[in-house]
Amino acid sequence: MIRDITIGQYYSTDSLIHRLDPRVKLVGTLCYIISLFLINNWPGYIIATAFLFMVIALSRVPVKFMVRGLRAIVLLLIIAGVVNLFFTPGEELWAWKKLSITKEGITMASTMVLRLIFLIMGSSIMTLTTTPNNLTDGLEKGLSFLKIFKAPVHEMAMMMSIALRFIPILLEETDKIMKAQIARGADFESKNLIKKAKALVPLLVPLFVSAFRRANDLALAMEARCYRGGDGRTKMKPLIYKKADAAAYLVILLYMIACIYFGRIFKF
Amino acid sequence: MSIILDHVCHTYESGTDLKSDALKDVSFKIEDGEFVGLIGHTGSGKSTLVQHLNGLLKPTSGNIYFDGADINDSDYDRKNLRRQVGLVFQYPEHQLFEADVFSDVSFGPKNMGFDKKEAELTAYSALEMVGIPHDLFYVSPFDLSGGQKRRVAIAGVLAMKPRVLVLDEPTAGLDPAGRDEILSLIKKLHDENKITVILVSHSMEDVANYVDRIIVMNDGSVYLDDTPRNVFSHYRELESIGLSAPAVTYILGALQNKGFNVDTNATTIDEALHTILHALKA
Ligand SMILES: Nc1ncnc2c1ncn2[C@@H]1O[C@H](COP(=O)(O)OP(=O)(O)OP(=O)(O)O)[C@@H](O)[C@H]1O
Ligand SMILES: [Mg+2]
Numbered sequence: 001m002i003r004d005i006t007i008g009q010y011y012s013t014d015s016l017i018h019r020l021d022p023r024v025k026l027v028g029t030l031c032y033i034i035s036l037f038l039i040n041n042w043p044g045y046i047i048a049t050a051f052l053f054m055v056i057a058l059s060r061v062p063v064k065f066m067v068r069g070l071r072a073i074v075l076l077l078i079i080a081g082v083v084n085l086f087f088t089p090g091e092e093l094w095a096w097k098k099l100s101i102t103k104e105g106i107t108m109a110s111t112m113v114l115r116l117i118f119l120i121m122g123s124s125i126m127t128l129t130t131t132p133n134n135l136t137d138g139l140e141k142g143l144s145f146l147k148i149f150k151a152p153v154h155e156m157a158m159m160m161s162i163a164l165r166f167i168p169i170l171l172e173e174t175d176k177i178m179k180a181q182i183a184r185g186a187d188f189e190s191k192n193l194i195k196k197a198k199a200l201v202p203l204l205v206p207l208f209v210s211a212f213r214r215a216n217d218l219a220l221a222m223e224a225r226c227y228r229g230g231d232g233r234t235k236m237k238p239l240i241y242k243k244a245d246a247a248a249y250l251v252i253l254l255y256m257i258a259c260i261y262f263g264r265i266f267k268f
Numbered sequence: 269m270s271i272i273l274d275h276v277c278h279t280y281e282s283g284t285d286l287k288s289d290a291l292k293d294v295s296f297k298i299e300d301g302e303f304v305g306l307i308g309h310t311g312s313g314k315s316t317l318v319q320h321l322n323g324l325l326k327p328t329s330g331n332i333y334f335d336g337a338d339i340n341d342s343d344y345d346r347k348n349l350r351r352q353v354g355l356v357f358q359y360p361e362h363q364l365f366e367a368d369v370f371s372d373v374s375f376g377p378k379n380m381g382f383d384k385k386e387a388e389l390t391a392y393s394a395l396e397m398v399g400i401p402h403d404l405f406y407v408s409p410f411d412l413s414g415g416q417k418r419r420v421a422i423a424g425v426l427a428m429k430p431r432v433l434v435l436d437e438p439t440a441g442l443d444p445a446g447r448d449e450i451l452s453l454i455k456k457l458h459d460e461n462k463i464t465v466i467l468v469s470h471s472m473e474d475v476a477n478y479v480d481r482i483i484v485m486n487d488g489s490v491y492l493d494d495t496p497r498n499v500f501s502h503y504r505e506l507e508s509i510g511l512s513a514p515a516v517t518y519i520l521g522a523l524q525n526k527g528f529n530v531d532t533n534a535t536t537i538d539e540a541l542h543t544i545l546h547a548l549k550a
Contacts, residue, residue: 176357176362177362177363179319179324179357180355180357180360180362180363181363182324182350183322183350183354183355183357183425184350184363184375184376184379184424184425184428185347185350185351185375185376185378185379185380185428186375186379187347187379201365202363202375205365206362206363206364206365209410210362
């Protein structure tokens, strides 16, 4: 039932992108997102598209998986496209009553939709090629400079990885409790809004109880293994930059320069 | 008045890379008043199978008939089915939610359209049946012990007055005393109220003393379907699929090898005692 929801799904395979240091991928994703908002002409978009497809090809993740992430924002894409297409003022090409399509509208709508698609695809490459644990490790190390300002970086990263780990468990639990209550005649499909809200009580109460129980058990298990926060804690697999990571940083840098030069400054 | 499974298959997540065939061509018939044990190694599809019996899962292919009607017909009254076929899930105490024990148990009957008085009456008798003392009726279910919670959860299903009771590993995580209590309670329900019982377990010991028939599942299909006596006589095959016969089967086998004239088909401790005494007297 509820298992169809996938958040930050990891696609397990071996590729150049999978092996990269998570920090590189985090920086790369951030740069890519920034670049999408920097470029404002068609050569820029060609570069961004080429870069995206190069990375997808290198990651060996089937394009099918990338597109799956887009399904969630189809509605958003349609709205963004339609609103921009019909309501951007400018040189009119077609008009009917109050609706009009302008040249600027077409440009606006297509760039908006492209940006959104690239945004989702770009960030899903990161989650598809990095395990959640690796990702939080990367975040922890990448943000460790914040420790000077006494920010609890390790604790935040730990919380994040536990939260990610709990998502599938809680979804499964929800599914189980739902079934158990349906077996006792609960009706989760009622159209009536009040009935619908009432039907959630037998689902949410056991779910919260179970979440607290699991959190308690986990805390106990961590304490039993002498977990006491991040200070002085070493890692089994410390993150160390390799040659490929340096090369990747170089590629990202070149991409950003190309984007700024051809996508913004250079006039055709 | 029977449950018939006709070539039932079930595939989880079909059409994705994660697809797994949990049930493969399962067929059997359960008559009214039977006490059936459903046994299998972990992951053999027991829980998947029992969720088909009250229509929580739909078979990918095949049909299920309850009293001669196909339960997956679009106009079949599945709510009524769920009243008739009460399903107690694994760790049922995790689904308790009400502020007190009594309201939790009356949740089922109320949903099934019993009026207030009727619902309270059936809740009351269900709680009595599972042996919850009166002074616990109005405490929070979260303040009970593990075994008590489990009884309350079972009462929650019994209160709907089902004709068929399906229990998915009702003894998981209980101590031996709690296990025996729950199992004898189920036995009593079967004998006194004449309800059909399907008991899921992965322990042969659990079911040997209670059931009339054992269905052994292996990797999604029915491996054996016979009386306990006949099933345990195949204990070598059972071992090969990760199960074992009750300890008495092994003891009697060893005794026979030492030259004692014992009946190795005995399945319960009482029967074993009987045949050993008999052999010693001779
Ligand atoms: N919701 C689900 N989604 C995908 N696969 C599932 C799901 N539930 C069960 N499975 C798979 O189906 C198979 C049968 O599982 P099932 O829960 O029916 O086994 P079981 O016999 O009840 O085991 P156990 O004794 O551990 O309770 C397993 O391989 C399991 O991985
Ligand atoms: Mg199970």
